[in-house]
Amino acid sequence: MWDRGGFDLARAAGTRQTRDYRVSDRDTHAELAIARAPAKSEGDDSPNPTATPLELVHRCVDALGGMRRFVSRGDIVVVKPNIGWDRMPIHAANTNPDVVAAVIRTVFDAGAKRVIVADGSCNDPNRCFQRSGIWHAAYDLGAEVVLPEEHHYRNMRLAGDVLDEWPIFTTLVEADKVISVPVAKHHNLAKFTGAMKNWYGVLGGRRNRLHQRIDASIVDLAGFMRPTLVVMDAWRVLVRNGPQGGNIDDARDMRTIVASVDQVAVDAFGCTLIGQRRENVPYLAMGEQRGLGTSLYENLRVKEV
Amino acid sequence: MVPPLDSAPSPAASAAANPVVRSPAVASPRSTRSAKRPGSGLPPRRIAVVLKWARRASQVSFIGLFLYFLCQTAFRGSFAAHADTPVRLPLPVEGFLLADPFVGAMTVLSTHTVYRGLLLGLALVGVTLVFGRVFCGWICPFGTIHHFFAWILPSRRGRGASRVAANKTHGYQRAKYYLLYAFLAAGLSGSAIGGLFDPICIAVRSIGLGVIPALQYASHKTFGTLQQVPARSVRQAADAAQDVLAQTVWQTKQFYFHQTWFIVFLLIAVLFANRFIPRFWCRVLCPLGAFLGVLARFALFGMTKDHAKCTDCNLCLVHCQGADSPQGGVKWRQDECHMCMNCENACPEDVIKFTFLPNRRSTVTRPDTGRRTALASIGAGAVFLPASRIADTLDVNYPAKTIRPPGAVEERAFLERCIRCAECMKVCPNNALHPAFFEAGLEGIWTPILIARIGYCEFSCVLCGQVCPTGAIQKITEKEKMGVGQAPVKIGTAFYDHGRCLPWAMQTPCIVCEEFCPTSPKSIWVEEVDVIVRESTPGPSGAPPGYKTVHLQRPHVDPSLCVGCGACEKVCPVQDQPAVYVTNVGETRSKTNVILLENTSYKQVS
Numbered sequence: 062m063w064d065r066g067g068f069d070l071a072r073a074a075g076t077r078q079t080r081d082y083r084v085s086d087r088d089t090h091a092e093l094a095i096a097r098a099p100a101k102s103e104g105d106d107s108p109n110p111t112a113t114p115l116e117l118v119h120r121c122v123d124a125l126g127g128m129r130r131f132v133s134r135g136d137i138v139v140v141k142p143n144i145g146w147d148r149m150p151i152h153a154a155n156t157n158p159d160v161v162a163a164v165i166r167t168v169f170d171a172g173a174k175r176v177i178v179a180d181g182s183c184n185d186p187n188r189c190f191q192r193s194g195i196w197h198a199a200y201d202l203g204a205e206v207v208l209p210e211e212h213h214y215r216n217m218r219l220a221g222d223v224l225d226e227w228p229i230f231t232t233l234v235e236a237d238k239v240i241s242v243p244v245a246k247h248h249n250l251a252k253f254t255g256a257m258k259n260w261y262g263v264l265g266g267r268r269n270r271l272h273q274r275i276d277a278s279i280v281d282l283a284g285f286m287r288p289t290l291v292v293m294d295a296w297r298v299l300v301r302n303g304p305q306g307g308n309i310d311d312a313r314d315m316r317t318i319v320a321s322v323d324q325v326a327v328d329a330f331g332c333t334l335i336g337q338r339r340e341n342v343p344y345l346a347m348g349e350q351r352g353l354g355t356s357l358y359e360n361l362r363v364k365e366v
Numbered sequence: 367m368v369p370p371l372d373s374a375p376s377p378a379a380s381a382a383a384n385p386v387v388r389s390p391a392v393a394s395p396r397s398t399r400s401a402k403r404p405g406s407g408l409p410p411r412r413i414a415v416v417l418k419w420a421r422r423a424s425q426v427s428f429i430g431l432f433l434y435f436l437c438q439t440a441f442r443g444s445f446a447a448h449a450d451t452p453v454r455l456p457l458p459v460e461g462f463l464l465a466d467p468f469v470g471a472m473t474v475l476s477t478h479t480v481y482r483g484l485l486l487g488l489a490l491v492g493v494t495l496v497f498g499r500v501f502c503g504w505i506c507p508f509g510t511i512h513h514f515f516a517w518i519l520p521s522r523r524g525r526g527a528s529r530v531a532a533n534k535t536h537g538y539q540r541a542k543y544y545l546l547y548a549f550l551a552a553g554l555s556g557s558a559i560g561g562l563f564d565p566i567c568i569a570v571r572s573i574g575l576g577v578i579p580a581l582q583y584a585s586h587k588t589f590g591t592l593q594q595v596p597a598r599s600v601r602q603a604a605d606a607a608q609d610v611l612a613q614t615v616w617q618t619k620q621f622y623f624h625q626t627w628f629i630v631f632l633l634i635a636v637l638f639a640n641r642f643i644p645r646f647w648c649r650v651l652c653p654l655g656a657f658l659g660v661l662a663r664f665a666l667f668g669m670t671k672d673h674a675k676c677t678d679c680n681l682c683l684v685h686c687q688g689a690d691s692p693q694g695g696v697k698w699r700q701d702e703c704h705m706c707m708n709c710e711n712a713c714p715e716d717v718i719k720f721t722f723l724p725n726r727r728s729t730v731t732r733p734d735t736g737r738r739t740a741l742a743s744i745g746a747g748a749v750f751l752p753a754s755r756i757a758d759t760l761d762v763n764y765p766a767k768t769i770r771p772p773g774a775v776e777e778r779a780f781l782e783r784c785i786r787c788a789e790c791m792k793v794c795p796n797n798a799l800h801p802a803f804f805e806a807g808l809e810g811i812w813t814p815i816l817i818a819r820i821g822y823c824e825f826s827c828v829l830c831g832q833v834c835p836t837g838a839i840q841k842i843t844e845k846e847k848m849g850v851g852q853a854p855v856k857i858g859t860a861f862y863d864h865g866r867c868l869p870w871a872m873q874t875p876c877i878v879c880e881e882f883c884p885t886s887p888k889s890i891w892v893e894e895v896d897v898i899v900r901e902s903t904p905g906p907s908g909a910p911p912g913y914k915t916v917h918l919q920r921p922h923v924d925p926s927l928c929v930g931c932g933a934c935e936k937v938c939p940v941q942d943q944p945a946v947y948v949t950n951v952g953e954t955r956s957k958t959n960v961i962l963l964e965n966t967s968y969k970q971v972s
Contacts, residue, residue, distance in 0.1 A: 147826055149449045185795040185824050186618050187443035188453060200445030210618045212608040250877055269878045269939040307886030
């Protein structure tokens, strides 16, 4: 209560806050699962894919031990898609609503009490949530959708290299389990955006400054948020003009879902989808150095399903 | 103009006033009240009581509807909408402005056309031709606010005899007619400046841009404090309250409006005036009230007075809203009356009666404005336009930061139509549109301008055009705005300040602007360069700092693609004065404010 004056007294007082939602069981399941909608048989010209996103999510998560491994009965689960931009699903700038719906359904099936879908958008959030199709998809399944309203933010001390104290979207960091559902896409500055960069969505305040050291800030965030599970959407992938896109010619149907408990490995695999080499994405090596995971995803137990 | 007293009561009036028919005992529900009434203590006619309560119910409903529309003048996404549902507001939130015949008359005079829904104003004209100024007493939300404050504000000295004196008809009430004539003349000469004084515009502007953001700010502080209380129940309650407010009254973030303090100051001033002159605004300044007052002379419904029965108790004057001389001994001023029915309810002597096709012997139907003053006001209104345009702001030195909303018509046509109602600023999801102070010249006060540093124009959003009641901002579609298969709607062009831009001046990677650029292909493109930069730390043993090579992406604008949305300016991390900024050059609506030759189409007919 007694103000002694001087700078930074309050800042120095805080201890580092992190959010670790990983499950700590030892098991022998796959650590990285890749599911692709198989190629169609010869002469089949129907536009429909051979498998739905729901089936792919099921296959991936089952390879990792099933959703019951990650979600316990009665859990409050946050599903964090990428709802950054005022773009429609065809533009592939946000997570595909079908993939989000598939994850929500799997989480509910595993016995979760509540599922909360939230993200901090770049454009007007009302517009992003509605036009991404995620609001509708989540509501249909009974999940709660929380918009990044001002009062949900609270300062937290990340104590990272560039992110020290920063306003954090509390809805995303107050849950029993957090499942990251990023979309794999091109990013002009970070080269690739997927699981690690997905945590930009927890940041409030003026995050434009962070782009000067974007790799360091991505690693800080990935160290702050350790999700239970990552389900990466590569159903349709924006391969250039990321992260916002806007032209349907920039996106390509890949009909792939990747799931893992290792954020770095998911991104290391994901960047190959847009033709990027993992050595060219600096935050992968930095994350590996900080012990957040491995960019040599081949060394994990990988399962193609 | 003291009217002669009516020599004798009309037979109809005396029949209705028969104490046998309407004794206190017969009017049983109100008999106890009527015993307290002074004088003869006659209770009012039942129809007058019913009408008074109907008026109160109408006032509450209409101000409720107005505030509901105002809170709905914001896009809140919906779980029900699909990804490809066009983003529009479901309600006609600008309805009050469409029904405003003063707005209609002003824009008809300035544009010689009727814009879409403005024909709705004829409904109100029709109501006025039958019932007089019922709009002022029964409907007008701003009038209801003044009704409330005129009731609650006066001090002890503002009651009793001084209130009776204040509620008598005064000469200053003529001011509103002169204002009306001046504004209509200004309209005819090409400026919808009268919107500054339109009560609906003022209500939207001051409540939408001032009161609601201020309440949001206060609530955020209050609940923010409660959220830190170390008790779970308090925190959750504060959270829940904030959730509800954010989803019903305000939006996801705090909105700020340029120079809005002045708008709020004027609102408070005009509300405070109720302390001295009850309903000061409605009686003295309101041009819409004056407009309806001019029409009220034809009203079929009105007051008859039985002067002989008046005991000068002045109870009618205590409750009078319009200061329209309801008391006995003088003529009723039909053009000033708000038809609130208070006087008939207050009168204990059966002097006052509202009927259809009343005897007009003791009625003044038309405003008692002086002809010379009226002509002078018309002259003043007509002179306003040249007076403001000999300043440089429109013809020769158009200010670069006057960025109009997307779909706005050419500046002169814009000033003919814009009534400064602030609907566009209220609805803008990114807080990008702001009331200009003098940025757009004297004539452009409180017209909308985009201040990209506060908010940018959302690429796929066309809501400002949807709510614009007068077509100053046209109702464009998303495809027209974004340029699907046609040229997009440009509101300006972005420029880089190379002395401040991080990759250009400071060899630091950034390009947030490129990330946010919404056009496809992006108007901002980057040039990949390797440049030499000095290290920030000295070399070993005090040697001068060394040099290193860094790889940079340096941004450029393609002016043929840039739409001027200002997203780059909004997100530029150079906080105080951004390194990329938008000016209005190249805007689609102007044929002269251009940079590129290819955008200049002299063949185009407007």
